[in-house]
Amino acid sequence: QQQVKQSPQSLIVQKGGIPIINCAYENTAFDYFPWYQQFPGKGPALLIAIRPDVSEKKEGRFTISFNKSAKQFSLHIMDSQPGDSATYFCAAQGGTALIFGKGTTLSVSS
Amino acid sequence: EAQVTQNPRYLITVTGKKLTVTCSQNMNHEYMSWYRQDPGLGLRQIYYSMNVEVTDKGDVPEGYKVSRKEKRNFPLILESPSPNQTSLYFCASSTRQGPEAFFGQGTRLTVV
Numbered sequence: 001q002q003q004v005k006q007s008p009q010s011l012i013v014q015k016g017g018i019p020i021i022n023c024a025y026e027n028t029a030f031d032y033f034p035w036y037q038q039f040p041g042k043g044p045a046l047l048i049a050i051r052p053d054v055s056e057k058k059e060g061r062f063t064i065s066f067n068k069s070a071k072q073f074s075l076h077i078m079d080s081q082p083g084d085s086a087t088y089f090c091a092a093q094g095g096t097a098l099i100f101g102k103g104t105t106l107s108v109s110s
Numbered sequence: 111e112a113q114v115t116q117n118p119r120y121l122i123t124v125t126g127k128k129l130t131v132t133c134s135q136n137m138n139h140e141y142m143s144w145y146r147q148d149p150g151l152g153l154r155q156i157y158y159s160m161n162v163e164v165t166d167k168g169d170v171p172e173g174y175k176v177s178r179k180e181k182r183n184f185p186l187i188l189e190s191p192s193p194n195q196t197s198l199y200f201c202a203s204s205t206r207q208g209p210e211a212f213f214g215q216g217t218r219l220t221v222v
Binding site: 009041044045 | 114141143145150151152153154155158160166200202209210211213214215216
């Protein structure tokens with residue numbers, strides 16, 4: 001069964017900290033690994049994404065690290081801010097399948 | 111403005127009363143899908159459509175129907191809603207090549 005396992009379920013950090021969210025997948029046919037950010041009352045929106053031929057991708061304060069052999073990928077948020085408080089979903093996509101992790105609720109305290 | 115529009119945003123209904131949640135996108139996307147979001151369970155796909163008149167089941171299709179008569183619209187139909195369908199529903203669209211999915215604002219459904 002296709003699954004994407006995401007941890008932790010919730011995370012609390014202080015402003016300036018570096019929260020890390022981890023995901024693991026099983027299906028090697030996945031060829032695209034996006035992260036979505038969701039604020040309360042809004043739909044998820046694409047934050048950053050990576051393909052499996054790249055080990056790291058950075059966009060601003062957000063970095064994805066990808067370990068193809070371990071079938072794991074993670075999101076790092078540098079210098080986290082209260083405005084980063086949201087729910088983050090990792091996902092894996094292949095063909096018509098877009099499978100989401102269960103989400104991580106991040107709270108950044110000031 | 112490129113967007114996915116869902117209506118209604120909030121709905122309270124009674125068990126067994128048929129309802130439809132509409133979804134419309136203005137980006138000429140081929141691919142559309144419906145998800146439900148429940149605490150601790152993340153986003154689970156209900157149905158998806160690869161193009162007009164082409165639909166298929168996702169992971170949790172029981173109790174739902176969809177149709178895709180026009181490219182821009184993808185309504186979700188609950189013919190006999192039950193309390194276990196109380197959830198937050200999202201419609202999403204993307205191009206066939208993907209990969210970015212654009213989500214609507216969500217519909218919070220309560221079935222009593």
